[in-house]
Amino acid sequence: xxxxxxxxxxxxxxxxxxxxxxxxxxxxxxxxxxxxxxxxxxxxxxxxxxxxxxxxxxxxxxxxxxxxxxxxxxxxxxxxxxxxxxxxxxxxxxxxxxxxxxxxxxxxxxxxxxxxxxxxxxxxxxxxxxxxxxxxxxxxxxxxxxxxxxxxxxxxxxxxxxxxxxxxxxxxxxxxxxxxxxxxxxxxxxxxxxxxxxxxxxxxxxxxxxxxxxxxxxxxxxxxxxxxxxxxxxxxxxxxxxxxxxxxxxxxxxxxxxxxxxxxxxxxxxxxxxxxxxxxxxxxxxxxxxxxxxxxxxxxxxxxxxxxxxxxxxxxxxxxxxxxxxxxxxxxxxxxxxxxxxxxxxxxxxxxxxxxxxxxxx
Numbered sequence: 370x371x372x373x374x375x376x377x378x379x380x381x382x383x384x385x386x387x388x389x390x391x392x393x394x395x396x397x398x399x400x401x402x403x404x405x406x407x408x409x410x411x412x413x414x415x416x417x418x419x420x421x422x423x424x425x426x427x428x429x430x431x432x433x434x435x436x437x438x439x440x441x442x443x444x445x446x447x448x449x450x451x452x453x454x455x456x457x458x459x460x461x462x463x464x465x466x467x468x469x470x471x472x473x474x475x476x477x478x479x480x481x482x483x484x485x486x487x488x489x490x491x492x493x494x495x496x497x498x499x500x501x502x503x504x505x506x507x508x509x510x511x512x513x514x515x516x517x518x519x520x521x522x523x524x525x526x527x528x529x530x531x532x533x534x535x536x537x538x539x540x541x542x543x544x545x546x547x548x549x550x551x552x553x554x555x556x557x558x559x560x561x562x563x564x565x566x567x568x569x570x571x572x573x574x575x576x577x578x579x580x581x582x583x584x585x586x587x588x589x590x591x592x593x594x595x596x597x598x599x600x601x602x603x604x605x606x607x608x609x610x611x612x613x614x615x616x617x618x619x620x621x622x623x624x625x626x627x628x629x630x631x632x633x634x635x636x637x638x639x640x641x642x643x644x645x646x647x648x649x650x651x652x653x654x655x656x657x658x659x660x661x662x663x664x665x666x667x668x669x670x671x672x673x674x675x676x677x678x679x680x681x682x683x684x685x686x687x688x689x690x691x692x693x694x695x696x697x698x699x700x701x702x703x704x705x706x707x708x709x710x711x712x713x714x715x716x717x718x719x720x721x722x723x724x725x726x727x728x729x730x731x
Contacts, residue, residue: 399422401511407432429463444464452489479515678730
């Protein structure tokens with residue numbers, strides 16, 4: 370629907386619903402972040418947001434807060450109300466029972482199996498159902514859910530921290546710390562919103578990272594995933610337990626890693642490497658919406674070359690360390706600039722003494 374057909378009040382109430390939805394930024398996986406506002410006679414009578422998978426959806430919370438005032442009211446929802454039975458009953462049924470007169474959704478459900486179903490059920494019940502108000506903002510709130518539903522793979526967010534001359538570590542491997550505390554705290558937020566964190570075996574061997582969320586109590590830890598073609602990950606690695614994707618699993622190495630809590634999946638690709646596309650598909654099947662990548666040049670380069678990077682968060686420190694230091698992407702040399710991977714700037718901001726660039730494929 371043309372956004373011009375929505376009133377200024379509609380925009381205000383949907384903006385509030387989107388604001389509420391962000392409260393579930395770290396906790397709703399694998400479900401989308403959704404907010405709902407119930408309005409009657411231009412006054413908000415109920416608010417809610419989806420807090421955690423398996424718990425009531427945003428509409429249920431908002432309707433409960435509104436009580437009898439929901440009858441004849443307008444419900445503003447950031448995502449088309451669900452029309453199917455899952456871990457909770459359909460929200461369309463709750464809206465119909467509550468007697469709302471109008472429902473405004475920011476966007477349709479991106480699941481091709483159910484999209485439009487909620488709208489149809491509400492319309493059949495005599496409720497005015499409209500969609501398309503602040504859709505871009507709603508999609509931006511749930512890039513992973515939209516990606517998983519429409520492309521059957523997660524939204525891949527690549528994080529790098531580098532010097533002004535594009536280096537991630539000295540030639541001897543020293544990298545702590547290129548960026549400052551503010552940038553590192555920001556990375557914790559990125560980890561916290563992710564469903565899974567991906568790294569490579571080279572990073573595991575060099576740094577023995579845990580790849581956990583430390584600064585936020587979100588009641589869960591993202592799934593940790595290691596791309597390890599030949600199972601070089603030590604059974605004592607701090608990142609375990611984790612999902613370890615390999616090309617072919619040596620029986621002895623597999624047994625040792627499984628004993629340490631690893632789950633091994635064989636995804637053979639070309640040249641003895643892991644099939645990264647197949648890995649993303651498998652992660653989507655496990656409900657992974659947003660995949661956060663913190664890896665070395667080899668895996669970064671492989672993801673970029675395969676066209677699998679949806680967003681690049683580049684932290685840049687104002688220092689230079691010279692051409693002998695380690696770079697961001699291991700890729701074959703180019704012979705023409707026209708073949709370069711190009712990005713557009715979506716956001717630029719300063720964090721402490723560093724810059725954070727948010728880039729999308731051009």
